[in-house]
Amino acid sequence: MTQMTVFDTLRIASIVTEGRVPMAYLLALIAVLLTVLNHGRLVKLYPDAGSAYSYAKNTCGNQVGMLIGWASLLDYILLPMINSLLSGIYLRSLFLQISP
Numbered sequence: 001m002t003q004m005t006v007f008d009t010l011r012i013a014s015i016v017t018e019g020r021v022p023m024a025y026l027l028a029l030i031a032v033l034l035t036v037l038n039h040g041r042l043v044k045l046y047p048d049a050g051s052a053y054s055y056a057k058n059t060c061g062n063q064v065g066m067l068i069g070w071a072s073l074l075d076y077i078l079l080p081m082i083n084s085l086l087s088g089i090y091l092r093s094l095f096l097q098i099s100p
Contacts, residue, residue, distance in 0.1 A: 010021065017024045042055045052072055057065025092098060 013021050013024055039055070042059070046055065046058050048054075051069075053065050053069035056068040
């Protein structure tokens with residue numbers, strides 16, 4: 001369902017970036033690639049670690065690790081709700097007789 005967010009956010013991204021959507025996606029791609037490279041290095045440093053929580057705890061301490069862990073948990077909880085909301089918007093545009 002996450003792929004559906006591209007169609008919804010494309011208009012928003014176009015407005016925010018004043019038509020520079022490819023540049024925004026290119027910058028996002030660079031950020032993702034840097035994250036992947038960082039995780040690759042952390043895997044070599046901490047081979048027993050398996051998540052952002054473990055990496056943050058091992059490099060920055062328990063408090064930062066806990067903050068990252070809770071942020072990840074909120075992401076896992078909130079992302080399906082956002083996708084459900086977007087699904088409802090798309091279905092309402094297809095079936096106008098259904099009330100919100």
